[in-house]
Amino acid sequence: MSVTNADNQELRLKKKVGKYYVASQPYLEDGFCPIRNLLASALDKWSMLCLFNLGYYKVLRFNELKKNVTGISARMLSVTMKKLEEQEIVVRKVYAEVPPRVEYSLTPFGQELSEKLVDLGNWYLELYTQKED
Amino acid sequence: MSVTNADNQELRLKKKVGKYYVASQPYLEDGFCPIRNLLASALDKWSMLCLFNLGYYKVLRFNELKKNVTGISARMLSVTMKKLEEQEIVVRKVYAEVPPRVEYSLTPFGQELSEKLVDLGNWYLELYTQKED
DNA sequence: CGGTATCCGTTGCGATACTG
DNA sequence: CAGTATCGCAACGGATACCG
Numbered sequence: 001m002s003v004t005n006a007d008n009q010e011l012r013l014k015k016k017v018g019k020y021y022v023a024s025q026p027y028l029e030d031g032f033c034p035i036r037n038l039l040a041s042a043l044d045k046w047s048m049l050c051l052f053n054l055g056y057y058k059v060l061r062f063n064e065l066k067k068n069v070t071g072i073s074a075r076m077l078s079v080t081m082k083k084l085e086e087q088e089i090v091v092r093k094v095y096a097e098v099p100p101r102v103e104y105s106l107t108p109f110g111q112e113l114s115e116k117l118v119d120l121g122n123w124y125l126e127l128y129t130q131k132e133d
Numbered sequence: 134m135s136v137t138n139a140d141n142q143e144l145r146l147k148k149k150v151g152k153y154y155v156a157s158q159p160y161l162e163d164g165f166c167p168i169r170n171l172l173a174s175a176l177d178k179w180s181m182l183c184l185f186n187l188g189y190y191k192v193l194r195f196n197e198l199k200k201n202v203t204g205i206s207a208r209m210l211s212v213t214m215k216k217l218e219e220q221e222i223v224v225r226k227v228y229a230e231v232p233p234r235v236e237y238s239l240t241p242f243g244q245e246l247s248e249k250l251v252d253l254g255n256w257y258l259e260l261y262t263q264k265e266d
Numbered sequence: 267c268g269g270t271a272t273c274c275g276t277t278g279c280g281a282t283a284c285t286g
Numbered sequence: 287c288a289g290t291a292t293c294g295c296a297a298c299g300g301a302t303a304c305c306g
Binding site: 006009010012013014016017018019020021022033034035036038039040043045048049052053055056057058108109111112114115116117118119120121122123124125127128 | 139142143145146147149150151152153154155166167168169171172173176178181182185186188189190191241242244245247248249250251252253254255256257258260261
């Protein structure tokens with residue numbers, strides 16, 4: 001058998017990448033890359049931390065999130081959640097009360113995305129901790 | 134049966150996120166998040182485009198990459214590849230020739246990472262194109 | 267409580283010129 | 287060919303003050 005596992009991985013990768021990203025070059029022109037745009041939202045300094053907290057606690061109010069995501073400012077939390085809301089990753093629910101109450105949670109899409117991101121993170125962390133040993 | 138698929142997804146996500154990211158809060162302090170750091174490298178404007186090109190063509194020289202990644206400057210390509218090399222995502226091979234020849238390729242780790250990223254991208258693009266219809 | 271407005275230092279990055 | 291050096295503008299993001 002002359003086809004190794006490494007060869008198979010290379011071929012699989014080539015095929016997958018070719019599907020959208022190389023063979024049909026529009027996605028590559030001018031630095032446009034849809035997945036990067038999605039992930040850029042999910043990744044700008046604070047987003048993943050917010051996503052993971054919402055993934056764990058399901059529903060959090062503004063100041064609960066602010067407390068859980070250590071170091072974030074009100075401004076950046078506001079900006080971050082707004083971006084995530086626009087991408088339909090997060091849902092913002094406002095209650096008409098005084099004082100105001102706002103609850104954030106993940107959309108089904110946000111849940112799926114978070115799960116995929118945490119899978120990626122856990123894969124990386126396991127490699128990382130293996131190296132430490 | 135009162136447990137829905139959505140419930141299962143929520144529980145699974147909570148468990149996965151809790152494993153590293155919430156239950157053991159060190160990863161959340163001061164905005165530190167290992168997966169974000171990895172992805173930040175893989176995502177800063179040009180990295181994914183470079184990774185996907187290398188995933189497809191396997192080996193590319195500096196100016197081949199520059200040509201394929203439309204719009205990138207020599208400076209940014211240099212910076213990007215240096216970062217990817219530091220993270221052991223990409224390997225840089227220099228030939229002692231005149232004029233110089235330098236070849237870039239993915240490490241096994243870089244291949245795995247690229248495959249995971251492209252899987253994520255394809256999942257997203259399929260949702261996206263469904264919406265269009 | 268849940269934000270917004272403003273200021274301002276830091277970083278990112280493109281353009282251009284230059285080099286071994 | 288494969289970069290590096292320098293410059294300068296633009297975007298990011300922290301601190302502080304303020305608001306419905």
